[in-house]
Amino acid sequence: MFERMRKLESRNPKFEEYTRYKIGKNKFIKWLGMEITKIEPGYIEAEMDFKEMHEQQNGWLHGGVSSAILDMVEGFASYSLVEEGKQVFTVEAKISYYNPGIASKFFSRGWVDKPGKRFHFCQGEIYYLNEQGEEVIVAKGSATMAVV
Amino acid sequence: MFERMRKLESRNPKFEEYTRYKIGKNKFIKWLGMEITKIEPGYIEAEMDFKEMHEQQNGWLHGGVSSAILDMVEGFASYSLVEEGKQVFTVEAKISYYNPGIASKFFSRGWVDKPGKRFHFCQGEIYYLNEQGEEVIVAKGSATMAVV
Amino acid sequence: MFERMRKLESRNPKFEEYTRYKIGKNKFIKWLGMEITKIEPGYIEAEMDFKEMHEQQNGWLHGGVSSAILDMVEGFASYSLVEEGKQVFTVEAKISYYNPGIASKFFSRGWVDKPGKRFHFCQGEIYYLNEQGEEVIVAKGSATMAVV
Amino acid sequence: MFERMRKLESRNPKFEEYTRYKIGKNKFIKWLGMEITKIEPGYIEAEMDFKEMHEQQNGWLHGGVSSAILDMVEGFASYSLVEEGKQVFTVEAKISYYNPGIASKFFSRGWVDKPGKRFHFCQGEIYYLNEQGEEVIVAKGSATMAVV
Numbered sequence: 001m002f003e004r005m006r007k008l009e010s011r012n013p014k015f016e017e018y019t020r021y022k023i024g025k026n027k028f029i030k031w032l033g034m035e036i037t038k039i040e041p042g043y044i045e046a047e048m049d050f051k052e053m054h055e056q057q058n059g060w061l062h063g064g065v066s067s068a069i070l071d072m073v074e075g076f077a078s079y080s081l082v083e084e085g086k087q088v089f090t091v092e093a094k095i096s097y098y099n100p101g102i103a104s105k106f107f108s109r110g111w112v113d114k115p116g117k118r119f120h121f122c123q124g125e126i127y128y129l130n131e132q133g134e135e136v137i138v139a140k141g142s143a144t145m146a147v148v
Numbered sequence: 149m150f151e152r153m154r155k156l157e158s159r160n161p162k163f164e165e166y167t168r169y170k171i172g173k174n175k176f177i178k179w180l181g182m183e184i185t186k187i188e189p190g191y192i193e194a195e196m197d198f199k200e201m202h203e204q205q206n207g208w209l210h211g212g213v214s215s216a217i218l219d220m221v222e223g224f225a226s227y228s229l230v231e232e233g234k235q236v237f238t239v240e241a242k243i244s245y246y247n248p249g250i251a252s253k254f255f256s257r258g259w260v261d262k263p264g265k266r267f268h269f270c271q272g273e274i275y276y277l278n279e280q281g282e283e284v285i286v287a288k289g290s291a292t293m294a295v296v
Numbered sequence: 297m298f299e300r301m302r303k304l305e306s307r308n309p310k311f312e313e314y315t316r317y318k319i320g321k322n323k324f325i326k327w328l329g330m331e332i333t334k335i336e337p338g339y340i341e342a343e344m345d346f347k348e349m350h351e352q353q354n355g356w357l358h359g360g361v362s363s364a365i366l367d368m369v370e371g372f373a374s375y376s377l378v379e380e381g382k383q384v385f386t387v388e389a390k391i392s393y394y395n396p397g398i399a400s401k402f403f404s405r406g407w408v409d410k411p412g413k414r415f416h417f418c419q420g421e422i423y424y425l426n427e428q429g430e431e432v433i434v435a436k437g438s439a440t441m442a443v444v
Numbered sequence: 445m446f447e448r449m450r451k452l453e454s455r456n457p458k459f460e461e462y463t464r465y466k467i468g469k470n471k472f473i474k475w476l477g478m479e480i481t482k483i484e485p486g487y488i489e490a491e492m493d494f495k496e497m498h499e500q501q502n503g504w505l506h507g508g509v510s511s512a513i514l515d516m517v518e519g520f521a522s523y524s525l526v527e528e529g530k531q532v533f534t535v536e537a538k539i540s541y542y543n544p545g546i547a548s549k550f551f552s553r554g555w556v557d558k559p560g561k562r563f564h565f566c567q568g569e570i571y572y573l574n575e576q577g578e579e580v581i582v583a584k585g586s587a588t589m590a591v592v
Contacts (some may be wrong), residue, residue, distance in 0.1 A: 012511070027203040028210040038225045053386060055175040062176040064219040068212025075211075090211045091563065092244040092536060092588055094390050096438060097237070098416050100408040114394040114433065118562070119535065121392050121436070137410065140417070142392060144536055144588060146562070219486050239415065240388060240440055244537050244586060246558040260544040262581065266414070266442070267387065269540050269584070285558065287563070290540060290586060292388055292440060294414070323499040324506040340483070350473040358472040359534045360515040366507025386507045387542040393533070 008042035008115060015041055020079045030066065030070055036076065042112035042120075044077045046125055061101025061138060066126050070095055070141035074122035075112025077147045078145040079113055086147055091119070093143035101130030101138040113142075120145040155263040156190035156263060159231045163189055168229045177220055180213065184224065190260035190268075192225040197253055205289035209249025209286060214274050218243055221258025222270035226293040229263055234295055239267070241291035249286040251276030261290075304338035304411060307379045311337055315376045325368055328361065332372065335390055335401035338408035338416075340363035340373040345401055357397025362422050366391055366437035368376070369406025375440040382443055391425060397434040399424030409438075416441040446583055452486035452559060455527045459485055463524045473516055476509065480520065483581070486556035486564075488521040496546055505545025505582060510570050514539055514585035517554025518566035521591040530591055537587035544570040545582040547572030557586075 003112045004053055012018055018041045020063055023029060032054075038045035048054075048074035056062040102120045122136065125137040151214045160166055171177060171184055180202075186193035196202075196217065204210040219238060226236045258272035272292045275283040312335045319325060320334055328350075331410045344350075344365065352358040367386055367416055374384045387430035406420035423431040456462055460483045462524060467480055475499075482489035492513065493497075500506040515534055522532045554568035566587045571579040 022205045025205040026210070027200050028212060031201040032212075052175050053179040057170045057173040058235075062174070062216070062219075063223070063241070064212070064216025065176060065182075067215030067219060067241070067243075068210070071210075071212040071215060081230070086204075090245055092242060093215070094438065094538065095215075095240040096241065097239040097408075098417060098439065113436070121394060133406075140409070140438070142390065142436070144392065175563065241495065242390065242586065244558075244588065246565060261584070262540075269542060288557070288586070290584070304479065318501045321492070321501040323496050324509060327497040328508075348471050349475040353466045353469040354531075358470070358512070358515075359519070359537070360476075360508075360512025361472060363511030363515060363537070363539075364506065367506075367508040379531060383502075386541055390506070390536065390538040394535040430518075438520070 001103045010081050010120060011042040012082065015080045018084055019076055022078060022079050026029060028068065032068060034069060039080055042077055042081050042115065044080065044110045045071045046108045047105060050103060061106060061131050063097060065118065066083060066097070066101065067093070067095050067125055069108050070110065070124040070139065072074070073108045074141060074143045075113050075145060076122045077110040077122055078120040078147070081112055081120065082147050087105065089148060091144040091146050092111040095139050095141045097139050098137045101126070101128070118147060121148065153166040156229060156260060157227050158189035159275070160233065163228045165230055165280055167224055170227050171224060180216060182217060182220065190225055190229050190259045190263065192221045192228065193258045195219050195253060198251060199262065209254060210243060214245070214249065214287040215243050217256050217274055218258065218287065220257045221289070222272045222291045223288060223293060225258040225260050225270055226268040226295070230266065232296050237294045237296060239292040239294050241259055241289060243287050243289045245287050246285045249274070249276070266295060268295065272273065304408060306337040306377050306407060309429060311376045314380055315372055318375050319372060324364065328364060330365060330368065333352050335376055338373055338377050338411065340376065340406045343401060344406045344417045346399060356439065357402060358391060362393070362397065362435040363389070363391050365404050366406065366420040366435065367439070369404045370420045370439045371441060372415050372436060373406040373418055373434055374416040374443070377408055378443050383390065385442045386443060387440040387442050391435050391437045393435050394433045397424070402434065414443060416443065450521060452556060453524060454485035454525050459466045459524045460527065462528055463493045466523050467520060475582065476512060478516065479592060483524055486525050486559065488517045488524065490517050490552045492550050494550060510541070510545065510583040511537070511539050513552050513555065513570055514568040514583065515578060515587070518568045518585060518587045519550045519589060521554040521556050521566055522564040522591070524571055525556055525564065526591050533590045533592060535588040535590050537585060538573055539583050539585045541583050545572070550582065562591060564591065
């Protein structure tokens with residue numbers, strides 16, 4: 001089970017509104033069928049039903065879809081901390097593939113692990129729930145987000 | 149300009165057929181609208197018209213789309229080297245974002261930088277052509293592919 | 297505070313002995329002045345007094361020293377899980393620098409986040425204790441270890 | 445063979461002096477026995493005799509030493525581009541281990557692959573020369589350097 005280190009404070013009192021505004025302008029997230037289900041300062045949760053379009057050659061969740069999901073939960077976690085009007089850009093990101101993605105639904109969470117004025121170091125994970133209701137990690141990510 | 153290190157040899161005489169077979173089974177690549185334009189041993193080229201569905205919140209190429217493209221050119225470059233019937237899986241991948249992706253068409257190339265029996269170390273890049281016809285790098289990637 | 301996901305089981309009943317044997321053969325760890333203080337299955341703790349030789353140009357802990365420390369706590373965490381006689385090699389590693397390393401003593405921990413037959417996905421962190429006794433993270437790492 | 449993309453221009457006419465000054469203040473590089481042999485704008489070469497202190501448990505070049513070498517050739521390549529008085533810090537770095545490091549001498553080069561005002565994206569490689577005088581790559585790296 002995931003354990004967030006500590007509560008973060010946003011520089012934007014209207015952080016949820018601002019983050020939703022940015023999410024609303026993102027075309028790819030809609031097309032992918034991913035839904036943001038929780039927005040807290042420096043923390044995002046999302047979920048996505050697994051559809052045929054998300055498959056790689058073996059019928060599993062495509063690694064590129066996993067990368068895209070992590071980029072978004074990490075990036076919007078970063079957006080939830082910054083001042084109104086600030087932009088967030090991904091500088092770089094790494095993803096490690098822990099388990100094959102075979103499930104009808106995928107969940108993800110992204111968080112700012114270390115906030116800063118110029119950068120946010122973010123982390124994220126994608127998982128599904130097995131028959132026992134336990135989280136099975138599909139992929140873990142780390143990313144550097146620039147605040148501009 | 150990109151300069152490949154050296155020619156690689158495939159373990160599969162029908163490498164192009166096998167790689168195309170794997171590409172054909174990949175659902176996500178079709179949905180993304182990405183087309184593989186060259187298959188050589190350990191080397192792949194691809195291109196994709198920029199559509200609204202590929203946009204992040206500023207109207208630029210979505211970082212997750214870039215990750216997905218790199219995952220595919222790197223992964224299929226790896227498939228082009230292995231024996232018939234072998235599988236290739238991404239172990240981990242990193243992407244660095246060099247320039248904003250604003251163009252009507254994006255190109256990419258992926259290559260096996262260091263082949264091995266158990267792993268392939270791959271690299272890739274996404275670029276567009278500016279008005280002078282020069283390549284502008286949008287993102288660079290490196291990935292470890294496991295051969296199983 | 298760090299929270300390990302779950303207890304791992306070693307494939308080697310004499311895991312501590314075997315890991316200590318490997319540590320003993322490592323010349324660089326001695327020269328660096330780093331000491332392994334705890335060995336559990338898939339988990340390592342270490343510490344190191346900060347000496348002048350560890351400094352980069354500003355007098356802080358050198359990023360290369362941090363990389364080396366993480367490589368060792370992650371690698372030996374991996375060694376603590378494998379069968380007697382097996383070797384562990386770093387395939388790739390990433391490090392993110394969260395805070396400047398300014399302290400008289402540095403601590404680190406490395407753990408296998410996802411074990412497997414062929415690979416271990418590892419993570420690690422370096423930290424010091426501030427005046428309140430709280431951990432200040434200097435660097436976080438993730439690495440893929442191959443088991444051969 | 446390595447092929448640099450293009451010549452870069454430094455923002456500092458006395459770039460060599462400034463880079464040497466920073467190298468001179470770095471304690472770890474001396475202890476490691478690494479010598480910088482070339483400084484051009486955005487490009488660094490170095491070499492190091494292999495000594496017992498650099499060994500991991502099999503007698504090969506320690507992965508942490510490789511990380512440290514890359515951090516320095518990449519970081520000083522970055523220093524060679526910035527204005528007098530500016531500082532360069534490693535934000536994050538990745539290293540991939542291509543071949544075991546078994547040689548009496550190791551060479552390395554680091555370069556700024558994409559310069560920018562706030563960041564430099566850098567790459568680097570460590571190699572030795574085999575009996576035919578060909579470069580054998582031990583490790584490749586990519587790093588984000590912040591310019592402050």
